[in-house]
Amino acid sequence: MPGRNGKGPPWWHGKFRGCGYRLTIPRETIIEVLSKAAKHLSAEEIYLAVHKVYPAIGLTTIYRTLELLVQIGLVFKFDFGDGRARYELAEGPKGIRQHHHLVCTNCGRVIDYTDFIDEAKEFLSQTMKALNKKCNFKITNHLIQFYGLCEKCQK
Amino acid sequence: MPGRNGKGPPWWHGKFRGCGYRLTIPRETIIEVLSKAAKHLSAEEIYLAVHKVYPAIGLTTIYRTLELLVQIGLVFKFDFGDGRARYELAEGPKGIRQHHHLVCTNCGRVIDYTDFIDEAKEFLSQTMKALNKKCNFKITNHLIQFYGLCEKCQK
DNA sequence: ACTGGGAATGAAAACCATTACCATTAGGAG
DNA sequence: CTCCTAATGGTAATGGTTTTCATTCCCAGT
Structure with missing residues (x-):
């Protein structure tokens, strides 16, 4: 049963491949951080979280990947009025949240x-x-x- | 019948006085621009429009006044995702629009x-x-x- | 497995809407 | 009319996000 915490490719790999995008460590890590947080995070918060497990990450990649994920529809972008955007996984294995x-x-x-x-x-x-x-x-x-x-x- | 296009103080003067704010030319002009546009404008668009009739206006005052108007509830602030905020009169003499x-x-x-x-x-x-x-x-x-x-x- | 080519990355610099600073101006109560 | 203080406006600073460009590395085709 792919997509659970067990083996097999994560449920969203198909969505990436289908759009012709490559699977990279930064992208995997960013999605993982978002799915573990399960709430809205700022770009910087995501950067810090990813940095812990993948110190080579750059802030630029965070922004670029988030933009990509928003375009794919995997991530929602919010503005709560404090001058920084918040990001949040749009769906999980179970569907839209x-x-x-x-x-x-x-x-x-x-x-x-x-x-x-x-x-x-x-x-x-x-x-x-x-x-x-x-x-x-x-x-x-x-x-x-x-x-x-x-x-x-x-x- | 104050508030119409005729004589008498504009309908929103009371709202200002009630909050202890002064009535100034920049503030009057900004509200006038917003009410004439009757649609969402960016701070810069408002600045340019006010500048035509009151060239001494400063961009700082535009932002400060808009923040004030949002706080009072006279103006709504929107974010359409293009990196700049849009402002729009919240109500007119007839009530909330x-x-x-x-x-x-x-x-x-x-x-x-x-x-x-x-x-x-x-x-x-x-x-x-x-x-x-x-x-x-x-x-x-x-x-x-x-x-x-x-x-x-x-x- | 290996390799070539192009997508992806990351560091630094640019960008740009918004805000802070501060000296000057002007609203309005008395 | 005067004074006090809020309001103003030019300029500089801020800070989140984007651009640039040389380097890295994913992966399809061999």
């Missing part, structure tokens, strides 16, 4: 939430269908974020 | 759409209520964007 973000406008904390996804899915699928027809716009992705005050900052 | 954005991931074009807002409102109000209770997170704002390919870029 749906969730949205709550951003505290006071302290900058970001909370993931996965509840209410069903309602969101319903709303989104309707909207996407309608937009495809009305605007001739082929939607491939979407972003929903909420801004407000977290528990601590409300006092 | 609800709309979302379609961003073409190929050419960068951004399309506003105002349809399906009712469905969005329904979904959003439910989600906000639930989040307030479950996460103790006081939502004040939200962002919904769709990414995909515009008509031209689908070919």
Whole structure:
């Protein structure tokens, strides 16, 4: 059963090969870091994590690889308003990992939430269908974020 | 009837005074530019537009004022992924102007759409209520964007 | 396995939107 | 009208991201 923690090529190798991209240590390591973190990381955080296990890595490669992964659709890129982008694995062996973000406008904390996804899915699928027809716009992705005050900052 | 195109102080003066901020020519001009454009502008675009009617303006003041307006809630700040922020008047005399954005991931074009807002409102109000209770997170704002390919870029 | 060619890499420098600094200007309460 | 202080604007600095280019190494074809 490839893709588990056992042997066999990781589940995403096919996606790389299919696009004609080479499999390299930096790329493997970056994906591994992202999949282990399982939450949004900045480019620098990814750099530091990769650097621990592969010290020869360069920051340039981090950015280039992330851009590539975003293009492939393997990674989502977010902007929480603090001047640096955050990256996050879009899917795992099980498929797309749906969730949205709550951003505290006071302290900058970001909370993931996965509840209410069903309602969101319903709303989104309707909207996407309608937009495809009305605007001739082929939607491939979407972003929903909420801004407000977290528990601590409300006092 | 203040706030119309006729005489009387613009409708947003109260909002300024209430917060203890001074009314200055740069601030008035920036808001005027935003209200006339009625669509998302970058800081530089705003700078150029203000510069035409008030050449003494400095780019620093543009940024500072925009930050202030965002804080007050008069202006929304967007990131469409091209490395520069976009700003847009949040409301007019008639109230909040609800709309979302379609961003073409190929050419960068951004399309506003105002349809399906009712469905969005329904979904959003439910989600906000639930989040307030479950996460103790006081939502004040939200962002919904769709990414995909515009008509031209689908070919 | 070996090898050639082109993709991928990494260090350093460039880029560029945004912010900090600070001396000067001007809003508006009294 | 005056004074105090917020607001301004030119310039320099910041810092995340991108570009450049010489070097490395993946891998398809032998």
